[in-house]
Amino acid sequence: MGSSPDPGEVSDPLPSFDDFQRQTSLMTSCTLLWKELSDHLASLEQDLMNKSDALKAKLQTLNIETQMSLKALDSRESSISKSISITFRKLDDNAKMSMASALLPAHANTEDPEVDDSQGLLMKLKTFCRRMAAKDLWIFVTSRKKELESFRLELPKALADCVDPPRFVLEAISEVFPFAPPNTNTNNCSDLGWACVLFLESLIPVMMDPILGKERMLVTPSIKLKAEEIAETWKKSLEERGGIENVKAPDVHSFLQHLVTFGIVKQEDLNLYRKLVVASAWRKQMPKLALSLGLRDKMPDMIEELIGKGQQLDAVHFAYEVGLDDKFPPVPLLKAFLKDSRKVATSILADTNNSGRAAHMAAKKELSGIRAVLKCIEDYRLEAEFPPENLKKRLEQLEKEKIEKRKPSSPTAKRTRGSTGGPMPPAKAGRSTNAYVSSFPSPPYIRSPSHTQYSVSPAYSAAPAIYGHGGMSPSYAYSHEAAPSHLQAMVRSYPIPPLNFPAYGVAHAFQQAYY
Secondary structure, eight states, X not given: XXXXXXXXXXXXXXXXXXXXXXXXXXHHHHHHHHHHHHHHHHHHHHHHHHHHHHHHHHHHHHHHHHHHHHHXXXXXXXXXXXXXXXXXXXXXXXXXXXXXXXXXXXXXXXXXXXXXXXXXXXXXXXXXXXXXOHHHHHXXXXXXXXXXXXXXXXXXXXXXXXXXXXXXXXXXXXXXXSSOOTTOOHHHHHHTXXXXXXXXXXXXXXXXXXXXXXXXXXXXXXXXXXXXXXXXXHHHHHHHTTSGGGSXXXXXHHHHHHHHHHTOOOGGGHHHHHHHHHHTTTSTTHHHHHHHTTOGGGXXXXXXXHHHTTOHHHHHHHHHHHTOTTTSOHHHHHHHHHHHHHHHHHHHHTOOTTHHHHHHHHHHHHHHHHHHHHHHHXXXXXXTTSOOXXXXXXXXXXXXXXXXXXXXXXXXXXXXXXXXXXXXXXXXXXXXXXXXOOSSOOOOOOOOTXXXXXXXXXXXXXXXXXXXXTTSSOOOOOOGGGSOHHHHHHHHTOSSOOOSSOOTTSOOOXXXXXX
C-alpha cells in the first residue's frame, strides 16, 4: 500500500507577487519590441514600395523621352532631304539675283535708292547683299547708328538674299573682329561693337533650318571651322590686352554672340564665359546670352557675385531671366541699389574743390539710379511690392532742381571774362551775319574811310574782320581821342600800331558791324 502524504509536509511554494510583476513587465517589453520591429519592417516595406514606384515612374519617363527622341530623330532624318531641297532652291534664286545684279551697268549699281522709309532701306541693304559687297554694307551700316532699330528689322531679310550669308557676315565684321587691322583706331573699333552684334544677331534667323527652325542651324563645316579659329584668336589676344578686366564690353559682347550664333560653345571654356558675362553684366543682352552659353547651373553663383560687387540691378535682371526671383527677391535688391546710389551721390558732394560740378554729378548719379529702378519696377510689375510714387516725386524734385540751376540769376545778368573782369558778348554773336546787337552800351567808333564825315586817326591800323564774318564787312578802328588820357599816352608810346584790343586791366569794348 502506498503511503499517504504527511499532512504536516509543505508542498511547492506559490509564485510571489514580485515574480508576477517581473513576468508582466517582460511581456510588456516583448510586446513593445515586437510592435517596434513590426513598424520598422512596415516602414522598410513602404520605402521599398515608394522607391519601386519612383523607379517605375522614371522608367516610364525615360521610355517616353526615348520614344520622343526617336521620333525627333526620325523627323530630323526625314526632314533633311526636304530642308536641303528648300535650301538649294533658295540658294539658286539668290545666285540668279546676284548674277543679275552683277550684270547690271556700273551706274545702275552705284545709284543709291532712297532710304527714307523702311522699304527703301531694305532695298538698299538687299543691293549690298546680292552683290556680296560686305565692306560696303559695313560702311553703310556703321555710318547710320541712329537707324539701329530699323536695321534690326530689315537686315535679317536682306541677308536672306545672300548667296552665302555666314561667310558674308564674317567678312563684314572682319573690319574690327576678332581684332582691328594694324594702324586702326582701337577706340573706334570698340565703338563699332554694336555693329558686330547686329550682324551676328541678324544672321541667326537666316541660318535656321526651314523646317526645324532653331533646332538645327545650317552652317557648313568650313564656315564652322573658320568661326572656331576666329574665336581661338580672340581668346589668345586676351593676354595681350591685359586680361578680362581690360577688355571693353562691346568687344566681349561680340565674342559671346559669335559663339552663340555659330554654335561653337565649348564646355571646357565655361569658366571663361562666366567671367566675361559677369564683367559685362550691365549690358541688356547678357542674361539671355548666359543661358545660351550653357551657364544656367552657374547662374546662382553669378547672381551672388553681382550682389557682392554692388550690381544689384543687374542681379535682378539675371534672377528673372533664369527664374530665381524667389531665391533672390527683387525688392530688397532694388532698395539696396538705391541706397548705394545715394551713398555715391553723397560722396561726390563731399568734393569741395569743385562744388558746382560735384552737385551736378551727384544729382545726375541719383537721377540715373531712380530711373533705372523705376524701369525695373515697370518691366517686372513690382508696383504692389514696391510702390513707385515716392521715387517719382523724388525724380520730379531732382529734375526741377536741375532746371532751376540752368536758369540765369536775372534776365539782365552779364557774363564776364574770368581774366579781365570785362563783359563778354553772347556765345553765338560771332555766328550772326546781321548787325551785332548788344545789351552793353555801344563804344565810340568810326566808320569806314569811305564815309568822309568821320576822320580816321593814322595812329591805328585797320582792325581785323569780326569772327565768323570773314571779309564781308569793312574794318573799323577806335579813335584814340575817345580813349582816356592815360591810355592815349600808352598808345603813343608804341613804336608800331597796336592791335585793336584794350590794354591789360581795361574792359573790352565791342564793335558794331556796319553794312
